[in-house]
């Protein structure tokens with residue numbers, strides 16, 4: 001593997017098979033129908049070539065990854081303290097290392113078996129789902145159906161959510177505001193559930209009662225006009241489709257909308273829990289679906305529980321697919337340090 005290639009993989013916090021090659025192949029195939037006729041080996045070489053070009057553009061050939069600025073002049077994330085990205089005003093909550101019981105004893109089969117997971121490094125997680133305002137400011141595009149700068153991104157693919165994190169990392173690294181060894185990326189499923197639970201072991205971060213969800217999250221309640229059979233006609237959360245970020249009560253760690261509003265893409269491929277390690281897990285290295293967490297305005301209460309999970313192809317973009325970012329350590333550490 002070339003050093004530029006491994007650099008990009010590390011930069012994204014991804015595995016070689018876990019990320020850009022499928023994206024590049026997807027784009028390449030989309031760019032020209034004749035590519036479908038290429039044999040797999042040629043496609044692989046082309047995909048790798050495109051990846052290397054991307055790596056060069058992203059990192060700058062022979063260029064240092066970060067611009068060294070005077071430490072005194074640049075406000076930057078400090079372990080243990082909240083952080084707001086200047087300009088974009090995306091707020092991050094500081095999260096301490098710890099361990100928790102991931103999964104559920106009485107949930108769906110894919111939530112079992114529950115097991116103790118250790119997250120050994122501090123990180124930051126978005127206080128909110130990524131809203132359309134900062135997304136559009138950074139990416140100059142917006143895939144959302146329900147347009148409003150205060151509303152979460154919807155209808156976004158895993159690839160575009162990942163690209164946002166990549167562009168944010170590049171911008172913040174140039175500004176000297178990325179701690180060594182860290183990057184912006186999608187949360188692992190374990191990081192996501194750790195932050196959703198916020199020290200709780202109940203079905204939701206506020207307890208087990210479905211009929212309290214309308215205070216903590218936007219789900220398929222009596223306000224929903226879509227006439228879905230699982231509508232909760234007994235409670236109103238006030239929102240038919242998506243709601244502005246932060247419209248409901250926060251969880252015990254001050255994080256909003258972990259239950260409902262939009263599903264949130266996670267880094268991991270969808271996998272069976274009994275196949276993975278339990279310290280800083282990020283799943284398996286290949287697969288066809290990526291994990292979505294937290295349920296949405298489209299789901300019944302139970303779909304918004306702390307342990308509920310689903311897997312969807314990364315190119316899919318439905319009206320309730322969104323994401324939030326973490327500022328966390330690379331999932332594959334660079335050889336020789338950062």
Ligand SMILES: [Ca+2]
Nearest residue numbers: 218219221239
């Ligand atoms: Ca609702």
Ligand SMILES: [Ca+2]
Nearest residue numbers: 257260262294
């Ligand atoms: Ca959510």
